[in-house]
Amino acid sequence: xxxxxxxxxxxxxxxxxxxxxxxxxxxxxxxxxxxxxxxxxxxxxxxxxxxxxxxxxxxxxxxxxxxxxxxxxxxxxxxxxxxxxxxxxxxxxxxxxxxx
Numbered sequence: 001x002x003x004x005x006x007x008x009x010x011x012x013x014x015x016x017x018x019x020x021x022x023x024x025x026x027x028x029x030x031x032x033x034x035x036x037x038x039x040x041x042x043x044x045x046x047x048x049x050x051x052x053x054x055x056x057x058x059x060x061x062x063x064x065x066x067x068x069x070x071x072x073x074x075x076x077x078x079x080x081x082x083x084x085x086x087x088x089x090x091x092x093x094x095x096x097x098x099x100x
Contacts, residue, residue: 001034005062008041008051019055027057038062 006012012023019027027037039048040062048061062069 001036002030003036003038004030005038005040008039008043008048012039013051019051019057024055024057027059031059036060 006027012019014020030037038060039052041048043063045061045063045068048063052059052061060069
C-alpha cells in the first residue's frame with residue numbers, strides 16, 4: 001500500500017478546472033490496487049469536496065496547506081498555530097541538535 005498525495009492546481013485539474021477523465025481513472029486504478037490517494041490543496045474543503053463529487057471520487061483531503069485533514073466529511077486532524085514561544089523553543093532544540 002502506498003500513500004499518493006496529489007495537488008489539484010496544475011496537476012489534476014484541466015485548464016477548465018475539472019479533474020480530467022484520465023486522472024479520474026488513474027486515481028480509481030490506484031485505489032483498486034489498495035493505495036490511498038489524497039488530494040492536497042490550499043483550496044477550501046468545500047471546493048475540493050465539490051470537485052471530487054463531480055468526478056464521483058472519494059479521497060482523503062488535506063486542506064489549508066496541510067493544516068486540516070478530512071476523510072468522508074469527518075475531520076481527521078487540525079494543526080493549531082504555534083505560539084512564538086513554542087516556535088522559538090523548537091528552533092533552539094534543532095540548532096542544539098545540529099551542533100552536536
